[in-house]
Amino acid sequence: MLLALLLCYAGFTALCLSMPRHHDELLGHKPSARRARHLKLAGWLLLGASLWAAVAANGWSFGLVDWFAVLMGSALVLVLLMPYRPKLALLLAALSLLATPVAAWAQC
Amino acid sequence: MKEGFRQAMAWLHTWAGLLFGWLLFAIFLTGTLAYFKDEISHWMQPEIPAHAIDSAASLSLAQGYLQQHAADASRWVIDLPNARDPALSVRWQDAPAERGQRGRFTQKTLDAQTGAEIQPRDSRGGEFFYRFHFQLQMPYPWGRWLATIAAMVMFVALISGIITHKKIFKDFFTFRPRKGQRSWLDGHNAVGVLVLPFHLMITYSSLVIFMAMLMPASILASYGTDRDAFYQALFPETPIPERAGQASLLPALAPLLAKASEQWAGGHTARVSVINPGDANATVQLSRASSDRIAYEYGHDVTFNGVTGQLLGATPDKPLPMTVASGFYGLHLGHFAGPILRWLYFICGLAGTAMIGTGLVIWLGKRQLKHAKSGVMPFELRLVEVLNIASMAGLVLAVAVFFWSNRLLPLSLSGRAEWEVNGFFIAWGLSVLHALLRPGRKAWIEQLTVAAVLFIALPLLNALTTAHHLGVTLVQGDWALAGFDLTCFAAGLFLAWAAWKMQRAGLSVRVKKAPRTAPGPVTLEQRTH
Amino acid sequence: MKGKIASLPMSYRLAVTSRVLAAVFGGYLVAALASVTLTMWLPLSRAEAVVTGMTISFLVYLVAVLWCFACRTAWSAWVGLLVPSVILATASGAARGLGYA
Numbered sequence: 001m002l003l004a005l006l007l008c009y010a011g012f013t014a015l016c017l018s019m020p021r022h023h024d025e026l027l028g029h030k031p032s033a034r035r036a037r038h039l040k041l042a043g044w045l046l047l048g049a050s051l052w053a054a055v056a057a058n059g060w061s062f063g064l065v066d067w068f069a070v071l072m073g074s075a076l077v078l079v080l081l082m083p084y085r086p087k088l089a090l091l092l093a094a095l096s097l098l099a100t101p102v103a104a105w106a107q108c
Numbered sequence: 109m110k111e112g113f114r115q116a117m118a119w120l121h122t123w124a125g126l127l128f129g130w131l132l133f134a135i136f137l138t139g140t141l142a143y144f145k146d147e148i149s150h151w152m153q154p155e156i157p158a159h160a161i162d163s164a165a166s167l168s169l170a171q172g173y174l175q176q177h178a179a180d181a182s183r184w185v186i187d188l189p190n191a192r193d194p195a196l197s198v199r200w201q202d203a204p205a206e207r208g209q210r211g212r213f214t215q216k217t218l219d220a221q222t223g224a225e226i227q228p229r230d231s232r233g234g235e236f237f238y239r240f241h242f243q244l245q246m247p248y249p250w251g252r253w254l255a256t257i258a259a260m261v262m263f264v265a266l267i268s269g270i271i272t273h274k275k276i277f278k279d280f281f282t283f284r285p286r287k288g289q290r291s292w293l294d295g296h297n298a299v300g301v302l303v304l305p306f307h308l309m310i311t312y313s314s315l316v317i318f319m320a321m322l323m324p325a326s327i328l329a330s331y332g333t334d335r336d337a338f339y340q341a342l343f344p345e346t347p348i349p350e351r352a353g354q355a356s357l358l359p360a361l362a363p364l365l366a367k368a369s370e371q372w373a374g375g376h377t378a379r380v381s382v383i384n385p386g387d388a389n390a391t392v393q394l395s396r397a398s399s400d401r402i403a404y405e406y407g408h409d410v411t412f413n414g415v416t417g418q419l420l421g422a423t424p425d426k427p428l429p430m431t432v433a434s435g436f437y438g439l440h441l442g443h444f445a446g447p448i449l450r451w452l453y454f455i456c457g458l459a460g461t462a463m464i465g466t467g468l469v470i471w472l473g474k475r476q477l478k479h480a481k482s483g484v485m486p487f488e489l490r491l492v493e494v495l496n497i498a499s500m501a502g503l504v505l506a507v508a509v510f511f512w513s514n515r516l517l518p519l520s521l522s523g524r525a526e527w528e529v530n531g532f533f534i535a536w537g538l539s540v541l542h543a544l545l546r547p548g549r550k551a552w553i554e555q556l557t558v559a560a561v562l563f564i565a566l567p568l569l570n571a572l573t574t575a576h577h578l579g580v581t582l583v584q585g586d587w588a589l590a591g592f593d594l595t596c597f598a599a600g601l602f603l604a605w606a607a608w609k610m611q612r613a614g615l616s617v618r619v620k621k622a623p624r625t626a627p628g629p630v631t632l633e634q635r636t637h
Numbered sequence: 638m639k640g641k642i643a644s645l646p647m648s649y650r651l652a653v654t655s656r657v658l659a660a661v662f663g664g665y666l667v668a669a670l671a672s673v674t675l676t677m678w679l680p681l682s683r684a685e686a687v688v689t690g691m692t693i694s695f696l697v698y699l700v701a702v703l704w705c706f707a708c709r710t711a712w713s714a715w716v717g718l719l720v721p722s723v724i725l726a727t728a729s730g731a732a733r734g735l736g737y738a
Contacts, residue, residue: 061402062444065439065449066449068305069449069452069456071305072302072456073452076298079283080283116706117706117707263699264699264702316691316695319695323668323669323691326686326690326691329673329676330687341683428685429685429686429689430685430688433692436692
């Protein structure tokens, strides 16, 4: 589940950053249209990758359940962190991305 | 036209949410606790020791015990311990005194490692929360009817809420604390939208679980009065051979575990039933552990001849519609969840509970603002206020009292288990009284504080009354017991923080902004097109 | 809210009550008829058809309830339930008559 979680959290953060209001809150300025599009694409790709990771780890039935659980959990963490510790929220996303290769190796 | 539709859904969401919110809060909170019912039971009956699981050894011990104490019984039932439930439970049914009557059942708990009889304190344990959340302590079948009606209303409230939430995607990541009513609404939306897959699943699945009761029309139309035929099609049973009347010693049951596991491609046995033990036609039925798969199937068995070990039958795989329905059931129960997933289930349940709670607070808060100046609350709002306090702070307090009574009531007290439950309801009743007698804010603070103190002190009470306290359980690695103490402590801290916030909010001078032109009540019939 | 609840006109209260009754009882009727119609018409074994019908029925109930509160008048709530009820009752009756049951 760890790999799926890391990818999910990173994906949600990317999607969040792709929204001008949140990009401004977290990084201090609004994103260009191009950057917003890239962030959106990256976000969706990461979420898709997390689904693949969850299913690869535990098969379709358990994998789907794990994925939804990880989806909801990471969304909650991000949204609750953002107003109180925005820097930490971003840091966790960066760390998640960094840790993905390790988690992927551990899973396979 | 579209504006009218959204407005209508907002009206529906508001009123459905309010009228059933108090009941749904209780259902959600106790249901959420039920995800850890085995762990709660373990804490409430610490006399049952947890050992590393050895199913074959435990089964042999149980068989030995039953051979010694219940050789003449007509039926044995052995519930094997598992990672979450350490009890090795044996039951036996005496042959009925007369034909057509049911024999008397006796139940004993054994130590899973030594086979010795244990006398755990009489307690409903976590089962109380589990049963309450769908039976509501009401006589059969009224409780479950009320609970499922509440589930249908919850479904309506969820969907109408989604329709009403215009900026559901735009505000997906939005949570703005420290902004009064706005924050409460943000919070309500956050725990609602971010955890929506869970909320929809838990609500719809609860309807599917009881669908035979709720929607029998199809059964009647298809099977008429022959309901049994329907259930036989749903749960095909391997026929059990009649008593042969010939005595025959029952061989060891343990090897059958491996045979059953083979049938289930590596699955686990949760229960072993022996029908007519000691007879030549003794039948052994092994029931599969519900934690093996997502689909929750009642009666997934493999049946053997007890004496020869011959396979008599196995429950066949279910057709797709049944698997889907069982899938809903299994998702709701979450038996298959390992520790991490179980915690996520718990967190999602708490989110659902918070969604309902914040909704109730918002409903009142919005309308209270209009009466803040006059200082007098109209009767309807005061009623809502009292119900809010009692159904939320009062309920949490009652849960704490339930745990406290488990540690304080004398072990030898007859009807102990009932008295623990009585403690729960007495505390809840007192919280209603208290909420009636005290002004709203004070009642919240006082009840939250008492609940906080009770939860924070619970690990200490545990240490003073039993030998299974944190000093021991953390060292031994009994994570269920330690986790319970730690979670209660954390819950107490949360409640203390909530009480403190309420106190501060009451003390601070509130800058009275000029009220924005508040829209009139969203009424259904007053729409201009 | 300018006035209190007491100031709402009786016609409003009656209309709301009517919608609630339509949603609760009329909605249940439509859901049950939908369940039966599905059960009669689905090309599955008896038990499977029953299970499928029952499982889907709650979605129908939901739509019926939403209709009762979304439609323009309280009368149209009832009419909007009556029409599908008649259609569904006919459909399930037809299945019976045609020997599908």
